Each structure stands twice: as C-alpha cells, then as structure tokens.
Amino acid sequence: MIEGDLSKCFDTIDHNILMNFIEKKILDRQFTRLIRQSLNTGYMEFKTIHQNIAGTPQGSIISPMLANIFLHELDLFVNSLKDAFDKGTRARNTQKYNQLS
DSSP: OOOOOOHHHHHBBBHHHHHHHHHHHOOOOHHHHHHHHHOOEEEEEEEEOOOSSSSSSSTTTTTTHHHHHHHHHHHHHHHHHHHHHHHHSSSOHHHHHOOOO
16 A cells, blocks of 8 residues: 655646656647646736746646646556566465465
8 A cells, every 4th residue: 555645736746747748648749739838827916927837727627637647647657666566466375374274
C-alpha cells in the first residue's frame, strides 16, 4: 500500500512535464499549443495580473482532465515499481504450513 497526500495536486503540477505527457499522445501541435496557452494564462487580482508557473488553472473546465492525465502517469510509475518489487506468482509455504499439510 502506498499512502500520499494529493490535496495540493492542482496547484503544483509542472507545466513542462504535463505537456510532455500530453504531446506523447496528441500529435496535433495546434491543439497542444492551445493547451499550453491555457496553462500559461494568468489571473487578475486587484487589477494586477499574476502569471502561473505551476498548476492548472483554477475553475477551468479542463483543469480536472489535466490533473487526471498527470496522475495517470503517476499510476503507471507506481505500477512499474510494484512489478519490479513483486517476485514469483504466490507466497512460499511456511514451515508450519508444510507440517500441517
């Protein structure tokens, strides 16, 4: 079992890593450029524009989808760790089990 805290997931996604994941699957560069532009859009607070350097745009319709793409890659990575960790197909019999059987 792996335990983790994903509470700040939307705020901390690296744009370059996310775009590398997206560009591996989507070959249409006009579409991926549009996604990158939506990631780089800032937000306005008290008549000041702030640029996002990480994270997905809060309140955006594509924000949950982009987070899912990023977390899917995390799932694939954890599965590769699990596969490397697992040995054999079943647990070995203990000495006590062999005595009783």
